[in-house]
Structure formats: C-alpha cells, structure tokens
Amino acid sequence: MDVSFLGGPHPQRGVGIVAPFDFALDRELWRWVPDEVSLHLTRTPFVPVEVSLDLARLVSEHETLGEAVRALNAVHPEVVAYACTSGSFVGGIAGERAMCEAMTRAGEVQSLTTSGALLEALQELGARRIALVTPYTVSVTQALEEYLAEAGIEIIGTSSLGLTRHIWKVPYRDVVDMAREAVRGAADALFISCTNLPTYDVIPQLEAELRIPVISANQVTMWAALRHMGTRAVGPYQALIDHSARQRPVTPEALPESLPGAMPGAMPGSVPESQGPALPEEQEGWA
Numbered sequence: 663m664d665v666s667f668l669g670g671p672h673p674q675r676g677v678g679i680v681a682p683f684d685f686a687l688d689r690e691l692w693r694w695v696p697d698e699v700s701l702h703l704t705r706t707p708f709v710p711v712e713v714s715l716d717l718a719r720l721v722s723e724h725e726t727l728g729e730a731v732r733a734l735n736a737v738h739p740e741v742v743a744y745a746c747t748s749g750s751f752v753g754g755i756a757g758e759r760a761m762c763e764a765m766t767r768a769g770e771v772q773s774l775t776t777s778g779a780l781l782e783a784l785q786e787l788g789a790r791r792i793a794l795v796t797p798y799t800v801s802v803t804q805a806l807e808e809y810l811a812e813a814g815i816e817i818i819g820t821s822s823l824g825l826t827r828h829i830w831k832v833p834y835r836d837v838v839d840m841a842r843e844a845v846r847g848a849a850d851a852l853f854i855s856c857t858n859l860p861t862y863d864v865i866p867q868l869e870a871e872l873r874i875p876v877i878s879a880n881q882v883t884m885w886a887a888l889r890h891m892g893t894r895a896v897g898p899y900q901a902l903i904d905h906s907a908r909q910r911p912v913t914p915e916a917l918p919e920s921l922p923g924a925m926p927g928a929m930p931g932s933v934p935e936s937q938g939p940a941l942p943e944e945q946e947g948w949a
Contacts, residue, residue: 672698673698674698674699674700675698675699675700675740675891675893676699676700676701676702676737676738676739676740677695677699677700677701677702677739677740677741677742677743677884677887677888677891678702678704678731678734678737678739678741678742678743678769678771679691679701679702679703679704679742679743679745680704680705680706680727680730680731680734680742680743680744680745680765681703681704681705681706681745681746681857682705682706682717682721682746682749682858683705683706683707683708683709683721684713684827684858685705685745685746685857685858686830686858687830687857687858687860687880688701688703690860690861690862690880691703691745691880691883691884693862693897694862694880694881694884694885694888694895694896694897694903695884695888695895695896696888696893696894696895696896698893699888699891699893702734702737702739704730704733704734705730706721706726706727706730707726709721712826712827713748713798713799713802713825713826713827713829714799714801714802714826715748715752715801715802715805717748718746718748718749718751718752718802718805719749719752719753721746721749722744722746722749722750722752722753722757722761724760724761724764727744727761727764727765727768728764728765728767728768729768731765731768731769731771731773732768732769734769735768735769735770739769739771740771740772740891741771741772741773741774741887741890741891742765742769742771742772742773742774743773743774743775743776743779743883743884743886743887744761744765744773744774744775744776745776745857745879745880745883746775746776746857747776747777747780747806747855747856747857747879748798748802748805748806748855748856749775750775750776750777750778751777751805751806751809752805754808754809754812755809755812755813758775758777758778758809759778761773761775762774762775762778772890774883774886774887774890776857776879776882776883777809778886779882779883779885779886779887780853780877780879780882781813781815782882782886782889783877783881783882783885783886783902784813784815784851784853784877786902787850787851787875787877787901787902787908788850789815789849789850789851789875790814790815790816790850791815791816791818791848791849791850792810792815792816792817792818792849792850792851792852792853793817793818793819793820793841793844793845793846793849793851793852793853794806794807794810794817794819794820794821794844794852794853794855795820795821795822795837795840795841795844795852795853795854795855796820796821796822796823796854796855796856797822797823797825797829797832797855797856797858797859798822798823798824798825798855798856799822799824799825799826800822800824803820803822806855807820818846818847818848818849819843819844819845819846819847819849820844821840821841821843821844822840823836823840829856829858829859830858830859830860832859832860833860834860834863834864837854837859837860837861837864838864838867838868840854841854841864841868841872841876842871842872845872845874849874850874850875851874851875851876851877851901852868852872852874852875852876852877853877853878854876854877854878854879855878855879856879857879857880857883859878859879861878861879861880861881862878862880862881862897864876865877865878865881865898865900866898866899866900866907869899869900869901869907875901875902875907875908876900876901877901877902881895881897881900881902881903882902885902885903
C-alpha cells in the first residue's frame with residue numbers, strides 16, 4: 663500500500679522538561695501543548711526523602727540539573743524547563759536565577775523554572791496581592807511565601823494540606839476547597855502551587871466562581887516555556903493564556919464618565935445582559 667500521500671511526520675519543536683523523580687503528572691503538562699510541540703521529559707535521580715525543604719534542595723542541585731539537561735541535549739529542545747516549584751523557590755530569587763544559569767550552561771539553550779515562570783505570570787496579569795494554595799507542610803509553604811515576598815508579592819490568604827508524599831493523588835474537590843478557603847479578601851489572583859498537584863480541569867471553574875485569575879504551577883511552567891519559544895499554550899478558558907478571560911470587576915469610582923448608568927461591579931465597556939454577550943459562566947469552558 664502506497665502511503666506517500668500522507669507526507670510527514672510534520673517537524674516537531676521540542677520543550678525539554680526536567681522533573682523531580684516523583685513527578686506523576688506528565689499527561690497534565692501535555693494538555694497545554696499545541697500539536698506542533700513535543701515534550702521531552704527526564705527526571706532527577708531517586709532519593710529516599712519525603713517532600714520537604716531537604717528534598718527541594720536535593721532535586722535542585724546544580725550538578726543534578728546539569729546532568730539532566732545534558733541528557734536532553736540529544737533531542738535538541740528549544741527551551742528547557744525545570745518543572746518543580748519548591749525546588750526552584752527554596753534558594754530564593756538568587757537561587758532560582760543561578761539554577762537557570764546552570765541549566766543554560768549545560769544545554770546551551772534558554773532555561774526557566776516553575777518559580778521563575780510564576781513571577782512572569784504574575785507580572786503578565788498585573789497581580790501583586792495573591793491568595794495561595796499549596797499541598798505542602800508549613801515549612802515549605804513558608805519558604806514559598808518568603809520567595810514571593812522577596813519579589814514584592816503580598817499574600818492575602820493561604821491554605822495548605824501538609825502532605826509529604828503522594829501529592830498527585832489529591833482529588834480536584836480538595837483543590838477547590840483549599841482555593842475557597844485561601845481567597846479571604848481582595849486578591850488579584852490565586853496561585854495553586856506544586857507541579858505534582860492536579861489543577862488543569864479546575865482552573866476555568868475556579869476563575870468563574872472566584873472572579874479572579876487562577877494560575878497553577880504546571881500551567882505557568884508550560885505557558886512560560888511555550889512563550890519563550892514564540893508560541894502559545896492551549897487550553898480551556900483561562901485568564902493566563904486567553905486574554906478574553908481577563909475580566910476584572912471595577913468600583914463605581916473607576917468607571918469612565920463615558921459610561922453613564924454603568925452598574926457597580928460591571929466590566930469597563932459592559933452593557934446590560936439583554937444587549938450584550940453572555941456572561942463568562944455562560945460561555946464555553948465555564949461550567
């Protein structure tokens with residue numbers, strides 16, 4: 663049978679992913695990736711340590727990262743991402759930058775980390791006051807808060823699970839419950855930490871309920887990696903990757919004078935429901 667008419671396979675662009683040995687959500691990362699991009703994953707060596715600050719330091723040692731990136735060199739990725747939140751914030755902002763430099767030296771390719779991508783995403787969204795959800799223990803959560811504070815980010819509410827293992831098994835309902843608990847005041851955004859915590863399917867629903875952008879560790883990692891390649895992440899209605907989802911309520915004082923009769927809490931330029939488009943929760947992707 664002649665299959666020459668099929669052509670291809672089409673050229674693939676590659677993203678190299680360095681993940682901790684216990685990372686279990688490969689499939690979740692793929693869900694943000696467009697068809698023309700492939701993910702090439704490698705893991706750090708196993709160490710018999712539970713999720714903790716000690717583990718974060720072990721899986722982010724420069725020698726470990728260098729070996730992982732050199733293994734990825736064979737498939738020539740365009741960018742390399744270190745997919746671990748705690749491992750990339752445990753050394754503070756200076757430590758995160760040093761990690762990127764170590765990976766870039768090993769692979770001679772642009773490199774980034776989840777925690778660095780988080781700061782990029784918050785800047786993109788203009789978020790300075792955020793709520794925080796983590797599966798971590800108190801000490802690991804505090805280290806994340808210190809990293810964010812160093813970057814000038816204010817934490818207005820936090821919820822965590824205190825887990826030291828099997829984080830990938832946390833059900834969506836627990837993530838949602840933590841999100842509701844964390845958002846206790848006026849937040850610019852909600853961040854759900856840990857690349858081993860499932861978040862993909864809950865982001866649009868939480869954004870619809872909480873009325874703020876909701877970002878997660880895996881989401882910001884893939885968004886930043888693809889952005890650095892000059893392409894875009896894909897996915898359902900999410901504020902970080904879909905500009906049409908970035909709707910913010912405003913106070914009456916902030917409404918322009920050209921909008922007489924605007925209702926308190928309406929979006930700039932909005933019109934009565936009978937005259938305008940459907941509300942976000944009525945659009946595709948908001949359930």
